[in-house]
Amino acid sequence: MILSNRLHRRHALATAAALAAAWVLPTAQAQTAWPSRPLKIIVGFPGGSSPDLMARALAEPLSQALGQPVVVDNRPGAGGNIAAGLVARATDDHTIGLMINGNMTIAKILNPATTYDPLTDLAPVSLLAVSPLVLTVPASATATGAGFFDAARAAGDRWNYGTPGVGTVAHLGMELLKSRAGMAPVHVPYQGNPQVIAAMLGGQIQMALLPPGLALAQVRGGTLRAIGVTSRGRSSVAPELPSLAELGVRDMQLEIWNAVAAPNSLPKAHVNRLATLLTEIVRRPEVRQTILNQGWQVAGTSPEGLAQRVRADTAAMADVITRNHIRP
Incomplete structure (x- = not known):
């Protein structure tokens, strides 16, 4: 009889634990599922601009990968810095930005009145594509x-x-x-x-x-x-043209680029997931060709890869700005 009671209690406890686990697991998944609603890509330039075209080339495949709509929101002005400021201040965990180099590097150095600091308020996600001048x-x-x-x-x-x-x-x-x-x-x-x-x-x-x-x-x-x-070597955008380094200009590397950044508050797991998906998408042959037709060479990097590029370009351009006393 005692053994029977013990077995009954153990069965009851096991059943309760299973029911609790069955309730907790979906609840935890619901709490961690991301994105849980449409993702917004803010672009700081008007429709038809290079950043806008790139954002729209990525929106549909990114939406399919995430299982949520991806909406492109154009907020032109101040060379993209108005939009970058909106991204930096976003707190909804569903806003990112497609930006050019200046928005993520020298914006605050060039104009101290800029409302955000690209080095502290933005989280690098992925360098999408580059192009020389x-x-x-x-x-x-x-x-x-x-x-x-x-x-x-x-x-x-x-x-x-x-x-x-x-x-x-x-x-x-x-x-x-x-x-x-x-x-x-x-x-x-x-x-x-x-x-x-x-x-x-x-x-x-x-x-x-x-x-x-x-x-x-x-x-x-x-x-x-x-x-x-101006790239370090020849570019697939114009392979017939020599780099300036080939012509004897030492230490000359300058590229314009498009990248995705997020608010610094976006959880690291979401940043990494976005970077992985974007890198895979831009390297698809059909997307790569679309981007090349727009005048860009595909990159696709990790967040750290973009962060390294941001630091290097910021240092190089800050030196130019300071040395030549440049102000807009």
Whole structure:
């Protein structure tokens, strides 16, 4: 009889434990399931811009992988910094941002009034794609290749270069190139790259760093000439062009890039999951080709890989900003 009672109690306890486990497990899963509602990608540029096109290329496959809708929310202004500030301050665990280099590196250094600090308020997720700039000159330029830099050094400040504005990557990149190549052209800012191209065609400026999507159309049309690209080596975006390093410009590496960042408050597990999914998505052949057609070379990195790039680019560009006293 005693044995029977003991067996009965053990059975009752086992049944209770099983029922408790059956209740706790779904509850815990419900608490940890993420995302539990639509994920928002904030883009700091208007529809049709490079960051917008990239976000939209990723939204559908990311939605399929996550099992939740992924919504692209355009919030243009201040070179993407308004949107980056919204991402930095988001507390819903369902907001991320697709950003350009400046938003994640030098925003606060270039303008201390920026409402967020990219190094402390943003969590790097993944570097999606990179692209060099193209050092471009008028088609009438007689000096090309390495000889271009000899001519530029000889011209001193009699030559000008154009950019779409103070503090843009084209401006900072050219100041970096000037220090690496020992030349001294004078900066002339314009409203945008179309005006830069017009000024080159009109002979007002002698050079500019342009995105491949703009530069290569002009070069292939015979209206401009390309000297080389600013990446460390040749780029799949324009494999026919030499890197500036090949032409003798030492320690010259400059790329524009698109990356995904999250609020620093997003749990690390979610950041890692996003990074893994995004890396897999951008490396799919069809997505890779779409991104290449947009003028970008696929990267796809871990959060630490992007963090390392952020630190390196911040240090290089901060030096340019400080040394040249650049303010927007």
